[in-house]
Amino acid sequence: MQIVAKGLTYTYNPKSPFASQALKGVDLTIEEGEFFGIIGHTGSGKSTFVQHLNALIRLSGGQLRVGEYDLSSKKCNFVELRSKVGMVFQYPEYQLFAATVEKDVEFGLKNFRKELTEAEQTAAVREAIETVGLDYDALKDQSPFELSGGQKRRVAIAGVIVTKPEILILDEPAAGLDPLGKRELMELLHSIHGGWCKTIVIVSHDMDEIAENCTNAAVFSDGKVVLQGKPSEIFRQADKLFSLGLDIPMTARCALLLRAQGIEIDTDFTCDDFAEKVSALWRKGGNHAQ
Amino acid sequence: MEAVRFEHVKYSYREDESEYAVNDVSLSVEEGEFVAILGRNGSGKSTLAKLINALLTPTSGKVSVFGLDTSDEKQTFAIRKSAGMVFQNPDNQAVASIVEDDVAFGPENIGVPREEIGKRIDFALNAVGMQDFRNAMPSRLSGGQKQRIAIAGVIAILPKIMILDESTAMLDPQGRREVMAVVKKLNREQGMTVILITHFMEEALQAERAIVMHRGEVVMDGTPEHIFSHSDALETYNLTLPRAAYICKKLQAAGMPIGEAFTAEELAEEICKSLQKG
Numbered sequence: 203m204q205i206v207a208k209g210l211t212y213t214y215n216p217k218s219p220f221a222s223q224a225l226k227g228v229d230l231t232i233e234e235g236e237f238f239g240i241i242g243h244t245g246s247g248k249s250t251f252v253q254h255l256n257a258l259i260r261l262s263g264g265q266l267r268v269g270e271y272d273l274s275s276k277k278c279n280f281v282e283l284r285s286k287v288g289m290v291f292q293y294p295e296y297q298l299f300a301a302t303v304e305k306d307v308e309f310g311l312k313n314f315r316k317e318l319t320e321a322e323q324t325a326a327v328r329e330a331i332e333t334v335g336l337d338y339d340a341l342k343d344q345s346p347f348e349l350s351g352g353q354k355r356r357v358a359i360a361g362v363i364v365t366k367p368e369i370l371i372l373d374e375p376a377a378g379l380d381p382l383g384k385r386e387l388m389e390l391l392h393s394i395h396g397g398w399c400k401t402i403v404i405v406s407h408d409m410d411e412i413a414e415n416c417t418n419a420a421v422f423s424d425g426k427v428v429l430q431g432k433p434s435e436i437f438r439q440a441d442k443l444f445s446l447g448l449d450i451p452m453t454a455r456c457a458l459l460l461r462a463q464g465i466e467i468d469t470d471f472t473c474d475d476f477a478e479k480v481s482a483l484w485r486k487g488g489n490h491a492q
Numbered sequence: 493m494e495a496v497r498f499e500h501v502k503y504s505y506r507e508d509e510s511e512y513a514v515n516d517v518s519l520s521v522e523e524g525e526f527v528a529i530l531g532r533n534g535s536g537k538s539t540l541a542k543l544i545n546a547l548l549t550p551t552s553g554k555v556s557v558f559g560l561d562t563s564d565e566k567q568t569f570a571i572r573k574s575a576g577m578v579f580q581n582p583d584n585q586a587v588a589s590i591v592e593d594d595v596a597f598g599p600e601n602i603g604v605p606r607e608e609i610g611k612r613i614d615f616a617l618n619a620v621g622m623q624d625f626r627n628a629m630p631s632r633l634s635g636g637q638k639q640r641i642a643i644a645g646v647i648a649i650l651p652k653i654m655i656l657d658e659s660t661a662m663l664d665p666q667g668r669r670e671v672m673a674v675v676k677k678l679n680r681e682q683g684m685t686v687i688l689i690t691h692f693m694e695e696a697l698q699a700e701r702a703i704v705m706h707r708g709e710v711v712m713d714g715t716p717e718h719i720f721s722h723s724d725a726l727e728t729y730n731l732t733l734p735r736a737a738y739i740c741k742k743l744q745a746a747g748m749p750i751g752e753a754f755t756a757e758e759l760a761e762e763i764c765k766s767l768q769k770g
Binding site: 243244245293350351352377378379380381382383385407408409410447448449452453455456459460463465473474476477480481483484487 | 531532533534580634635658661662664665666667691693730731732735736738739742743746747748755756757759760761763764766767
């Protein structure tokens, strides 16, 4: 499903002294199959935007289409839409609530896929739990509250992907995890991407994470999309990002410093590519000794 | 002077002591040091932190803070006055609806006289650069600002040791920088002992000493540079290298003669040197 937003606007607490316009005309298209990154300062409108995508926030201005669902239409089937657009919030492990892992994961299914038989539901739950890398038989009867932080987060993700959403949106999916936990979580998302969920959209503050993982990205600032394109294109515009109070990946900072010394590294800013390009440069030119 | 001393400390959350969260840890932190504690989730870092200010007391062994034994209940009050703790979640630490009341909460509890409390609020808010927010509502501040208020609440007790338990984990990069700047300033200018538990390798690099914990034990102890130069050991403890160090290692593996680098600046310098040498 393709996501197309045109002139999207949204105001919190309208017509009150606390009114604040979070979206000021967002134009953005996210194609099916992308691993899309949304970047922006706290308060830039990125969370407000993603909450529109499965109608957690109802459209109040502009146009939004997600696949065949026109969210500006009163006839839009929001329940069906929500089963196809899964949303994983920040720190989703705080939202676990059921007595067992199985019941927690099953909850979404019971709401969205009532047509499934008991056996089909159990099979779907097993598949979701195994897909997030957990042992179904060992964990299904355990309380989710007794698991480790990383496991809890996986259970929470299983509870969202169990309905087989075509689009999976995750707000800061790796926040608070240790470095290896972050890497494992991103690996999990890549393993889901393309098969289980066609499109993945992540909101992230971590520019290195965006550079390493995303096919395309958009930068939000003050309720609008101010930059979009491949991460390699976005992170070339360091001055613009700095002026918005945003960072660039470590590799991009290094490339800037090298450029100041007259050394150009044409990289996509992933660590592996950066190292490759630098060593290629070294082999080609600088190293006459060999 | 020795600020913190652990002597063969064990701690178990289980009654039967079948598993130790902290297992036979001995270490010493001098007053004025800036120590980062690294390790995977569940490696015992937070337990170690809670043992310092007597939120937990050892199952066996001894923890002393400025010579006071944390297992001695009569000393708990004095220990908590000298070792303040800042936690992870900026939304869970505010106790009052106005910033100045929130900062005053600690000193009020330890019986600081009224007129002195006003001075301490000024001092603490200045220290974290939040003096203009004295009458603001904590709930309306950003995550970084909330954490700075939490730190101010700790500073107002005038502790000698500040323990930060993943206090930047939930912040955006801007908020993280704000908090780290405040912590560094307190360490440098006030000589405050800082114990920083973090998952961000870049933050650990700002400390003068880093300790790696693994399964309840201290497995590495040295300068951050020393620790990050042992990439094989780090892998064993499930930690990752800072990105610059990772690239450095790849370049070395490709045969490029290049020195160690841990930050973007160092990496650029090393690449420059290496390319120009040829």
